[in-house]
Amino acid sequence: MNTTSRYILLILGILFSLHWILSLTHEEYSRVTSIDSIASHFRGGTAAEKHPVPEEYLELNSGTLSYNRKANATFVVLARNSDLENTVRSIRRMEDRFNRVHRYPYVILNEVPFTDEFKKRVSNVITSSVEFGLIPKEHWFQPDWIDEEKATAGRKKLEEEGVIYGGSVSYRNMCRFNSGFFFRHPLMLKYRWYWRIEPDIHYHCDVNFDPFLFLEDHNKIYGFTISMYEFEKTIPTLWGHVRDFMKLHPEYIAEDNAMGFMSENNGETYNLCHFWSNFEIADMDFWRGPAYTAFFEYLDKQGGFYYERWGDAPVHSIAAAIFAKKDQIHFFDEIGYEHNPYTHCPKKEESWERGRCGCDRGRSFDYDGYSCLSKWDRLMEG
Ligand SMILES: Nc1nc2c(ncn2[C@@H]2O[C@H](COP(=O)(O)OP(=O)(O)O)[C@@H](O)[C@H]2O)c(=O)[nH]1
Numbered sequence: 001m002n003t004t005s006r007y008i009l010l011i012l013g014i015l016f017s018l019h020w021i022l023s024l025t026h027e028e029y030s031r032v033t034s035i036d037s038i039a040s041h042f043r044g045g046t047a048a049e050k051h052p053v054p055e056e057y058l059e060l061n062s063g064t065l066s067y068n069r070k071a072n073a074t075f076v077v078l079a080r081n082s083d084l085e086n087t088v089r090s091i092r093r094m095e096d097r098f099n100r101v102h103r104y105p106y107v108i109l110n111e112v113p114f115t116d117e118f119k120k121r122v123s124n125v126i127t128s129s130v131e132f133g134l135i136p137k138e139h140w141f142q143p144d145w146i147d148e149e150k151a152t153a154g155r156k157k158l159e160e161e162g163v164i165y166g167g168s169v170s171y172r173n174m175c176r177f178n179s180g181f182f183f184r185h186p187l188m189l190k191y192r193w194y195w196r197i198e199p200d201i202h203y204h205c206d207v208n209f210d211p212f213l214f215l216e217d218h219n220k221i222y223g224f225t226i227s228m229y230e231f232e233k234t235i236p237t238l239w240g241h242v243r244d245f246m247k248l249h250p251e252y253i254a255e256d257n258a259m260g261f262m263s264e265n266n267g268e269t270y271n272l273c274h275f276w277s278n279f280e281i282a283d284m285d286f287w288r289g290p291a292y293t294a295f296f297e298y299l300d301k302q303g304g305f306y307y308e309r310w311g312d313a314p315v316h317s318i319a320a321a322i323f324a325k326k327d328q329i330h331f332f333d334e335i336g337y338e339h340n341p342y343t344h345c346p347k348k349e350e351s352w353e354r355g356r357c358g359c360d361r362g363r364s365f366d367y368d369g370y371s372c373l374s375k376w377d378r379l380m381e382g
């Protein structure tokens with residue numbers, strides 16, 4: 001063997017060992033380089049290609065199916081007074097990209113009253129109507145029956161472990177409110193559909209169809225743009241409770257559901273995949289229905305919103321994936337969306353052009369190693 005081949009062998013050896021060590025020690029690295037996510041990137045049969053919003057919904061002419069029709073729907077924004085600038089920015093973007101044509105109303109909620117300045121600045125960028133609501137105390141604050149010592153210990157532990165918002169009580173209030181209460185707010189009761197907006201999110205494309213009408217006409221209940229893995233430390237006992245609930249209430253489990261998105265072994269363990277709930281277009285009648293009502297009450301009683309740090313994203317996602325059929329959940333490739341630090345940019349070039357999107361398709365989160373979209377594709381192919 002000459003010196004060159006020996007060098008090549010040595011280098012290959014080092015590379016393989018490095019890959020092996022990184023795969024073992026860095027979950028994220030092994031995800032990025034997993035066969036599943038690499039294969040998915042090149043696959044033709046992705047949800048984006050197979051399930052586009054049909055032509056007849058696109059607002060190209062007056063023959064469109066959404067022409068002269070409106071859904072029973074509202075935008076919902078949860079914000080603090082200190083979120084004023086970012087709330088104005090988000091709503092302004094939504095108005096420009098979608099709502100100045102559709103004129104859906106807004107409901108903006110807070111656990112303390114909004115200032116006059118907040119209301120004035122926000123109202124000024126809205127072409128439709130807006131209502132500002134105060135969240136009832138029982139829907140927001142930590143309930144009395146929570147063992148505060150245990151909750152304090154749980155926060156301390158997550159904080160020490162460096163988990164984001166690990167030590168925050170207000171973040172926990174917010175997650176529990178978004179999980180079980182926003183759709184019961186008096187201002188929300190008169191609507192069926194909602195589109196959630198957060199302060200400082202971006203809409204990168206014209207949304208030139210009505211997503212509410214599309215979902216309603218196709219008997220769907222939930223739409224998403226970004227999915228990803230949850231931090232396991234925030235939900236160590238959640239899946240155990242989900243399994244217990246499914247044993248107690250097999251009658252709520254839908255046939256042909258999306259369990260395959262969240263579990264590699266038919267529900268035995270959770271792979272941490274969930275829809276990123278800062279973007280949601282969904283049917284509140286689903287959250288208000290018997291399955292989700294029982295599910296939320298069951299989870300709430302376990303105290304994990306406070307003892308751990310359960311997010312509304314896994315809670316909503318798990319429920320949608322178990323209590324609805326998989327084809328009642330929709331991935332909106334056409335909607336270019338960004339919430340720091342991730343962006344979904346339409347995969348289909350045609351959609352990107354038609355939406356006059358400003359985002360870079362090459363930097364879309366879809367097939368990033370931390371995204372779960374390849375698992376969604378896998379489910380929708382099967
Ligand atoms: N009224 C109110 N809104 C909150 C509070 N904490 C978070 N939010 C809102 O809840 C949503 C999620 O919070 P955010 O800070 O964006 O969390 P992240 O997206 O998970 O980093 C945003 O709409 C915030 O404005 C709070 O204490 N009070």
Ligand SMILES: *[C@@H]1O[C@H](CO)[C@@H](O)[C@H](O)[C@H]1NC(C)=O
Nearest residue numbers: 072073189190191192193285
């Ligand atoms: C809108 O939906 C809500 C919730 O399902 C319902 O109570 C209300 O009657 C609906 N309004 C209209 C105009 O259909």
Ligand SMILES: [Mg+2]
Nearest residue numbers: 198199278339
């Ligand atoms: Mg946010």
